Amino acid sequence: MTEMNLVQAINSALRGALREDENVLLMGEDIGTLGGVFRVTQGLREEFGPDRVLDTPLSETGILGTAIGMALHGLRPVSEIQFADFIYPGFDQLVSEAAKYRYRTAGEFHVPMVVRTPYGGGIRGGQYHSQSPEALFIHTPGLKVVCPSNPYDAKGLLLEAIEDDDPVIFFEPKRVYRAVKMDVPDTTYRVPLGEGKVVRAGEQVTCLAWGAMLYEAFSAAEEVAKEGVDVEVIDLRTLWPLDIETITSSVKKTGRLVIVHEAPRTCGFGGELVALITERAFLHLEAPPVRVTGWDTPFPLTHEREYLPLVHRIAPVLLETARY
Amino acid sequence: MTEMNLVQAINSALRGALREDENVLLMGEDIGTLGGVFRVTQGLREEFGPDRVLDTPLSETGILGTAIGMALHGLRPVSEIQFADFIYPGFDQLVSEAAKYRYRTAGEFHVPMVVRTPYGGGIRGGQYHSQSPEALFIHTPGLKVVCPSNPYDAKGLLLEAIEDDDPVIFFEPKRVYRAVKMDVPDTTYRVPLGEGKVVRAGEQVTCLAWGAMLYEAFSAAEEVAKEGVDVEVIDLRTLWPLDIETITSSVKKTGRLVIVHEAPRTCGFGGELVALITERAFLHLEAPPVRVTGWDTPFPLTHEREYLPLVHRIAPVLLETARY
C-alpha cells in the first residue's frame, strides 16, 4: 500500500502494465521526455525506453490511427490525448475504425486499445481544456467508456481496461488529479468494468455521478442529510456498458433520481440515464428524475464554478426531489 | 407550384438562394460537374459557374474549415458532406470552431454556414452510408440541427437555414430523396427553424419522429388507429433548438410518449426527449415514455430493415403504450 493521488495511481497502473505485458506501450504528445503535461507518465520513458513510451508528433489522427494498427497486430497501445477537448481531430479513427473493427470482421480482428484523456472543468482551462465529451463515445456502439473518481478505482480500472479486448475510452477527472489521496495497493489488482459502486447508502433519493462530480454529489448528500434527507450516491465508474442492475434497484428503492454531470445538459449522458430508468422503474418513480449538469454553452472561464454542477447547485435539487 | 421530390426541392432551394444572394456558394465533393452523388446539386455549376459551386478535394476538414473562413468573411457557404458517415474527419472544425466562434468572440464574429448531408439507412448502404449522427451535434452548444421529412419543408427550412446567422447542420433523409413527391412553390418561401408540426392529431399517444422515420411513425399510427388507438404524430423538423411547446402540450394532453429514431438507442436524441418531457410533464405521464430506435450496433446491411425502427416495430409499441 502506498498513499497516492490520482496521477500517481494512474502512473502506477501504467508502470505495472508495462512491466507485466511487453505488448503494452504508451504513446502521445509530450508523454515521454516531459512525462505528460500533467506528469501522469513521469519516469516511464526512463524506465521502459522510447520504444515503449512514444513521444508522437502533434496529431491525434496519427496517435489513434497508428494505435489501431498496433492493436490489430496484437499490441495493447495506451494512447494519451492531452485534453479530451483535443480528441476531435482523431474522432473519426475512434468512431469509424476502432469502434467498428470487430463487428465488421465478425471478430476476426479486434482492437484492444485504451485512450486515456483528462476531461472536465475546474482548473481554469476555459473552452478547450475543460470539456466532458463522454456522451459522444457512449453513443458509439463498440466503444467502452470508463471514468474513475478516485486513485484506487483508477488504477484497477485502467489495468482492467488495458487487458480488455475492446477499445476503451478512459476519462480522467483532471480536477481530481492531485486533490484526492488514498492508500493504493502496489500490486496490479483489477477493478472490473461495468460495475458501479454505492458510495453512500441512502433511502430517499438516488444520485448518480462519476469522475470529479462524484465528490460534489457526495458532499451535497451529506449537506442535505443535515436536513433529514437520506441520499444514496452511486459512482458509475464505468459509464458504458452501464451497471444497470445497481442503478435500477436503487431507484426502485428510493423512487427518486438525480443525475449530476459536467457535460452540457442536452443530449448528455444524463438524458440517457433518465430514459433508461424511466423505462425500467416507471411505476416506482415518485418524482421526476432530474439532471444537474453543465449548461448548454461552451465551457466558460471566469464563471466556471457557476457552470459546473457543484454542491450549491446539487443540494437544492436533492431537497426538491426528496420533497416532491 | 411544381411537383417535386426531395432532391428536386433541395435543388430548387439551392438555386433560389444562389440567385437571390450572391454571398451564397456551394462546396463539396463531386457536387459540381457530377451534380453530387445523389444529384442534389445537378445543373447548379452550369448555371452559377465553378466559383459558386466548388468541387473540392477529398477533405471534410478542408471543406468545413474553409467554409468557416468564408463565413467569417460574410459569405454564406453551403457545404455538402457526401454522407453523414463521412462528417467525422471534419468533426473538429464543427464542434471546436463553427459552434464556438460566436461565443468566443462575444458576437464579434459569427459563422453563417450550412452543412447539408444525407443521413440514414434504407438504401442498402451498410455501416458507412447509413448513419444518423444527429445526437452528436445536438449535444454541441452553438449548432442548430434540422431534419426535414418532405420536399416542402426541406426547401423552406433550407432557405431559412442559409439565411440563419448560426451554423446549421441540415440532415437530409436519403431514403426519402426520391420516394416522396409533392407540390412545392417555385418561390423562395421559408419554413421557420424551431417549429415542429403536428402531422396527425390524436388524443391517446404522442409519437415524435423526424426525417425518414416520420413516414414509419405515421403509418404505424394509421395502423393502430384500426385498433382504436388514436396517435398524435409530430414531425420535429428542427431537432435543436427544439419546439418544446408543441411537444410538451401534446404529451400533457395524451399522457403517453413514443419516440422513433434511426440512430443507435443509447445516448441518441430519444433519451434527451424522454428526459425533457419527463421533467416537464411528469404528473401527466400515464405510461413510461419509450423509444423505438436503431439498435446499439454499427449499422448492418442485410438486416437493415430489422435494424431500422419501421412500422412493424413501432406499431406494437404504440399499442403497448396506449394500453399501459
Added chain:
Amino acid sequence: MQVIRDDGSLDSKLDPGLSVDEVIALYKAMVRTRIVDDRLERIQRQGRIAFHVGSLGEEAAIVGAAAALRDRDWIVPCYREVGALLWRGYPLQRYVDHMYGNADDPVHGRQMPDHTFSRPHRYLAVSAPIGTQIPHAVGLAMAAKKRDLDECVGVFFGDGATSSNDFHAAMNFAGVFQPPVLFLCRNNGYAISLPVERQTATRTIAEKAAAYRVPAARVDGNDALAVFGAVREGVQRAANGGGPTFIELLTYRVGGHSTSDDPRIYRSEEEVDAWRDADPILRLRKHIEHRDVWNDDLDSDWRTVCDLEVKACVRRAEQKPAPELGEMFTDVYAEQPWHLREQQARSLGGPRAAAEEDES
C-alpha cells in the same frame, strides 16, 4: 518507370527477373480478377447484388504489388484490391458469398459488398471512409518493428486519399518512426468525378512523399513488372531496416467509380479509350507471348476456367439463405453486454416476427 516495352520485350536494366512460371501466375491472376469483376458488375446490373466496386484497368497495380509482397507481409486494402486478396489464395466462393451478404458471408451480411478481410491472409479489413487505413498500416508496421519481426506492410489507397487527414498523419509518423511500410498509391486519375489535377496542385503524387522525407518512386501502374520491381525494392528497403517507401502507381480507372456511378457525366469516351489501349492485361500478355510461353488457346482456356469458376460461385451464393438475424447483435464487443442481449431478445421475439412478413 516502365519495364515492358511495346513489343513485349523487357528493359533489361529494370527487369525484376521473374521466372516464366511467376509471370504466368501473375498474368493469370490479373485475368481472373478481371473476369470476376466483369461478372459481378453484370449481376449487379441485374439487381442480384447491391453494389460492386471494381478494378478494371488497375489489375497490374493491384496484383503486381501483391505479388511483390512476401507471404508474411501485411496488405492493408482500400476497397478495389480484392485481386490482391485472391492472389493470396482467398477462396473465391467466400468472396462471392460476401458479395451476396448471405449466411456464408464471413461478415454475416453486416457490411456492404466488397468489404473483405482475412486474418489468415494477413489482409486487413476494407472500410469505406477514405484514408483511415493508412495510419493502421503505419501502426501495424511499427508493431512489427517493435517486435523485431521481418514483416512489412503494404497499404493501398487512391489519389483522392492523399487529401485525407489520415494520409498526412500516416506519412508523417512513417517519416518519424521509420517503420517497414509501403505506401501504394493507385493514382487512377479520379476520385469519383474529381480528376487528380483538381485533387491537388502538384504535378505528381509521388512528390508529396518528400514532405515527410519518405523515399518515393513513380511507376507505370499498368506495367505489372514495373509495379513488381518497384514494390519489391520497397520490400527490400523495409526488410533491411530502411523504413518506409512511397510508390505512385500511375494507372487509370477504366470503369465507373462503382456500380453506382455514371462516369459519362464527367469524362469523355476518347479519354477512356486511350487508356483502354494501355490495358495492363494486354501488356503483360504481350510479354508472355514475346517469351513464347503463352498463346490464344491457353488464354481462352484460362478465361473459360475463370468464368466457370465464378459462375459456379455465384450459383451457390444465390442458393444460400440470409444470415441469422441474431448475428446483427454479436461482435460489437468481445462479450455481449446486457443492453445488446436485451435488444437482441426484443428484436427476435414478440409481435414483430409476424408483422415482418407483410412488410417486405
Added chain:
Amino acid sequence: MQVIRDDGSLDSKLDPGLSVDEVIALYKAMVRTRIVDDRLERIQRQGRIAFHVGSLGEEAAIVGAAAALRDRDWIVPCYREVGALLWRGYPLQRYVDHMYGNADDPVHGRQMPDHTFSRPHRYLAVSAPIGTQIPHAVGLAMAAKKRDLDECVGVFFGDGATSSNDFHAAMNFAGVFQPPVLFLCRNNGYAISLPVERQTATRTIAEKAAAYRVPAARVDGNDALAVFGAVREGVQRAANGGGPTFIELLTYRVGGHSTSDDPRIYRSEEEVDAWRDADPILRLRKHIEHRDVWNDDLDSDWRTVCDLEVKACVRRAEQKPAPELGEMFTDVYAEQPWHLREQQARSLGGPRAAAEEDES
C-alpha cells in the same frame, strides 16, 4: 535568409527599404511586446492571472510579419501573436482586461487568457486546438478572391501545427484554389516538449510546401527585416493574383511553452543561451544604432514608457469586477433560445445565490 548583418548594416540586395521611422516603429513595437510579455509572466507567477503564453524571442517573426501585411489584410493568429494585434493598434488596456477575464474583457471572461480577436483590426480569434485556424485563413482568402477584393490573409502557426489535419487540408486547398494567403510558420524549435526534429523527418519545414505546389521561403525569423521582406514579397504575389506563399520563420521559443510549462525538463540551458544571443530585439537595435537613429537614452525612455503603460493597465484591470454571470448564457446563438433562457434563469435565481457565498 538574413538581412541584418552582425554589425547592424544591411545586406543591400535584400534590404526591404524601410524608412528610418518605419524601422524605429517596428523596433518599438517589438520592445513593447516584450515588456508586456514580461509583466504578464510576472503577474502570472504571482497568481494574479491564470495563464499566459508569451512570445519571448519570437517578436521579429510576429511583429515583422504583421508590419509587412497591409491594413486591409487579415491576420489569423495562432496564440502567440498578440504582438501583431498590438501592432495594429489594439488597445493594451483591452488586452490586459482580457488577461484578467474581468467585466471589460471583450469576451466576458469566457475564454482563457491570450485568446484575443478583433474585427476592427481584421484579426481573427485565437482558439486552442492546434491548426484549426489554417483552413479558416484559406477560406477567408477564397472569399476575398471571390469578392474580388484586394485583401490577403496571413495565418500564423507553429512547427507543431504542420502535423495537424488542418494544415494538410488548408495547404492543399490553397494549392488548388490559389487564394491570396500567406502561411506564416513560426518554427520555434518546439511543440511544448517535442523538438522539431521529432515532429517531422524533413530537414526544413519549408520543403513541405512543395507537396501542395505552394511556393515557399525560409528566412531567419529573428531578423525583423528579413521577415518583413519575405512577407512583403508574399503579399505582393498574392495581390498580383499569384496565390499562396509559405514562409518558414526560423526562430526559437526562448521561454516556456506557456506559464504552465517547465522547459528545463526537456532542454538544456546551453541550448537556450545560444538563442538568447540571437535575440531579435538586440539585432534590430544594432541596425538602428548603426543607422545612428537610436541610442541608450532613447531606448531606456521607451522601455520606461512601455513599462508604465502596462503597469497602469494592470492596475486598472485588477480593479474591475468580474463579468456578469448572465454573460455566460449569451452569444451561443444570435438569439437566445428557450433552453438557454431557462438555464440562465435557473442559474441566477433560487437558493444558489446564497449557497454560492459560502462556496468560494
